[in-house]
Amino acid sequence: MASSTSRNSNQFSRSEQSFVAAEPRLDGRNRDDFRLLQLTEGCLPQSHGSCRWKNGICSVKASIVQPAARFPTRGVLTIHVDGHLMRSQYDSLQTKLQQLISLPNYGDEAENLVIQEGAYVWQLNVDVWLLQLDTVDAISLAIRSAVQNTVLPRIHAEDLSIDTALPPISLAKLYTPIVFTITCISASLILLDATELEMSNCWARVHIALDEQVQVCGMRWSSTATLSTQTIADCIQLAVQAYSKRLASIVVSTTTSDALSMAGSIILQ
Amino acid sequence: MSEVDSLKHQLVVPGQVIAVASVTEGAEESDDSFLRGHGTYIEKTRTEQRLIASVTGIVQRVNKLISVESVCSSNYDAHTGDLVVGRIAAVGGARWSVTLIGHARTASLPLSGVHLPGGVQRIRTAQDAREMRQYLEEGDIVSAEVHKVQADGTVFLHTRSFRYGKLENGCVITVPPSLVPRRRNHYFDSFLDRFEVLFGCNGMIWMQRKLQTTDRTTNPVDSNQDLAELQERRRDEHAGLPYSPEERKSLARLRNSIECLRLTHTVVTPESVEEVFKKSVELNISLADMILPQNAIHLTASQRAF
Numbered sequence: 001m002a003s004s005t006s007r008n009s010n011q012f013s014r015s016e017q018s019f020v021a022a023e024p025r026l027d028g029r030n031r032d033d034f035r036l037l038q039l040t041e042g043c044l045p046q047s048h049g050s051c052r053w054k055n056g057i058c059s060v061k062a063s064i065v066q067p068a069a070r071f072p073t074r075g076v077l078t079i080h081v082d083g084h085l086m087r088s089q090y091d092s093l094q095t096k097l098q099q100l101i102s103l104p105n106y107g108d109e110a111e112n113l114v115i116q117e118g119a120y121v122w123q124l125n126v127d128v129w130l131l132q133l134d135t136v137d138a139i140s141l142a143i144r145s146a147v148q149n150t151v152l153p154r155i156h157a158e159d160l161s162i163d164t165a166l167p168p169i170s171l172a173k174l175y176t177p178i179v180f181t182i183t184c185i186s187a188s189l190i191l192l193d194a195t196e197l198e199m200s201n202c203w204a205r206v207h208i209a210l211d212e213q214v215q216v217c218g219m220r221w222s223s224t225a226t227l228s229t230q231t232i233a234d235c236i237q238l239a240v241q242a243y244s245k246r247l248a249s250i251v252v253s254t255t256t257s258d259a260l261s262m263a264g265s266i267i268l269q
Numbered sequence: 270m271s272e273v274d275s276l277k278h279q280l281v282v283p284g285q286v287i288a289v290a291s292v293t294e295g296a297e298e299s300d301d302s303f304l305r306g307h308g309t310y311i312e313k314t315r316t317e318q319r320l321i322a323s324v325t326g327i328v329q330r331v332n333k334l335i336s337v338e339s340v341c342s343s344n345y346d347a348h349t350g351d352l353v354v355g356r357i358a359a360v361g362g363a364r365w366s367v368t369l370i371g372h373a374r375t376a377s378l379p380l381s382g383v384h385l386p387g388g389v390q391r392i393r394t395a396q397d398a399r400e401m402r403q404y405l406e407e408g409d410i411v412s413a414e415v416h417k418v419q420a421d422g423t424v425f426l427h428t429r430s431f432r433y434g435k436l437e438n439g440c441v442i443t444v445p446p447s448l449v450p451r452r453r454n455h456y457f458d459s460f461l462d463r464f465e466v467l468f469g470c471n472g473m474i475w476m477q478r479k480l481q482t483t484d485r486t487t488n489p490v491d492s493n494q495d496l497a498e499l500q501e502r503r504r505d506e507h508a509g510l511p512y513s514p515e516e517r518k519s520l521a522r523l524r525n526s527i528e529c530l531r532l533t534h535t536v537v538t539p540e541s542v543e544e545v546f547k548k549s550v551e552l553n554i555s556l557a558d559m560i561l562p563q564n565a566i567h568l569t570a571s572q573r574a575f
Contacts, residue, residue, distance in 0.1 A: 011408055013410055015508065016410070019438060019440070019512075022517065026520075026521060028522065029556070036562070
């Protein structure tokens with residue numbers, strides 16, 4: 001069927017897309033305001049660590065492996081994303097997460113993952129199951145939460161048996177990087193925590209991973225036009241300034257929490 | 270009959286038998302015959318007819334008409350005359366496929382059921398069928414009325430009135446259909462004096478700023494064609510004009526008011542939306558803070574009290 005106008009391949013109308021290309025945003029947020037994210041830790045008792053949120057569930061299971069030859073004192077982190085849709089839909093998410101999120105290689109917490117230097121380290125296998133496709137941001141926060149929820153047994157280095165005398169290791173202070181996705185809608189408009197509608201009209205998307213020290217430890221971007229260094233610098237600055245705001249927009253509860261936070265989680269679903 | 274009486278207002282599940290009628294040889298109606306309403310289907314054997322529920326819901330009975338009203342909040346039961354707001358899913362075959370509810374079958378908006386641009390009345394040609402995309406594209410939002418609902422559940426829409434058509438330059442929000450009760454009027458062209466709001470029975474609510482009334486003729490009801498042209502002109506003006514920041518902010522407040530009602534699963538009526546809007550202004554709650562759980566609960570408290 002021939003048509004003189006080009007087909008709109010998006011799920012949103014052109015009118016809606018041009019409507020969001022201006023400030024203030026549809027729900028009244030500023031460029032760097034985040035939507036509330038509710039995380040519930042400890043929902044999978046058979047995993048070493050776990051975390052659930054509205055769009056998915058994240059599980060951390062640890063195993064003992066030989067460390068990489070170049071990094072004999074570093075633990076290993078693997079991430080796998082899956083869901084009930086086709087595999088191809090999760091592949092790009094998985095690749096992005098694997099490239100952006102890595103374990104910190106300094107500090108006391110990183111040492112907790114080493115059983116014997118050069119011989120045995122812990123490998124944290126992170127499995128994310130998505131009920132609905134979600135942003136890299138939310139998944140990175142869930143992964144951080146699940147890793148912090150992880151408790152590992154202490155291991156004898158000689159025979160790899162569990163040392164019941166010493167208390168288990170808690171990774172509560174291990175901060176994996178969190179990702180900020182900056183959506184560039186027009187020359188002057190860059191947004192954080194964009195909705196699906198806002199993302200459908202962007203010309204560039206920049207993912208910036210910030211570690212605990214609010215330093216950039218990973219970056220990826222995709223754009224349909226040239227991304228100037230000035231724009232990249234603006235994005236980095238936006239993410240760095242919004243770091244504490246992001247942490248403030250998260251509500252973390254454990255599965256045995258009190259009635260008020262449970263009521264809150266019901267409302268957000 | 271008594272069996273049906275006792276089942277009135279009872280909760281049934283899909284597959285549950287509601288009524289049984291014996292089938293007689295002649296054409297006479299037996300005492301326990303029934304008329305099938307929505308939410309049910311009939312199983313026939315040689316000796317009897319059984320009425321079985323097809324949804325989870327409550328049995329309603331009016332004389333011999335038995336139907337089941339669904340309790341599932343995300344089901345939309347289309348009735349003729351409902352105002353709905355939908356999104357075009359596909360274009361082709363001399364009709365548009367319109368999504369009313371995310372997961373269910375799409376409704377059908379035939380080419381014969383829309384006003385052609387210019388308000389002309391003529392037989393649709395093959396040329397019209399080829400140029401359908403110039404009028405409505407995939408992703409576009411339309412307001413329409415349910416024209417008829419077939420027995421198998423297929424819904425046919427029409428936009429044959431100057432009140433319906435493509436919706437542009439505004440904002441749509443989706444709530445569960447059960448939260449939008451059926452009323453006499455679903456279209457408000459002067460909501461809170463600055464918005465035009467459509468409460469679609471399928472749960473999609475459209476809001477935009479009020480159309481400018483600069484071009485009103487002194488005799489607006491000369492003919493239907495004039496009215497349609499006038500409306501078209503006003504719509505085009507509105508679609509081309511961007512919003513000012515204040516207009517966007519107040520539209521955001523309206524959108525967030527409806528979002529608050531959705532989060533607390535409260536009925537969405539013009540009155541409740543107005544109430545939440547005014548309260549949020551009174552309490553000076555910022556736009557982004559309105560949809561936080563504690564604020565949403567507080568703002569909708571008076572609407573949820575029975």
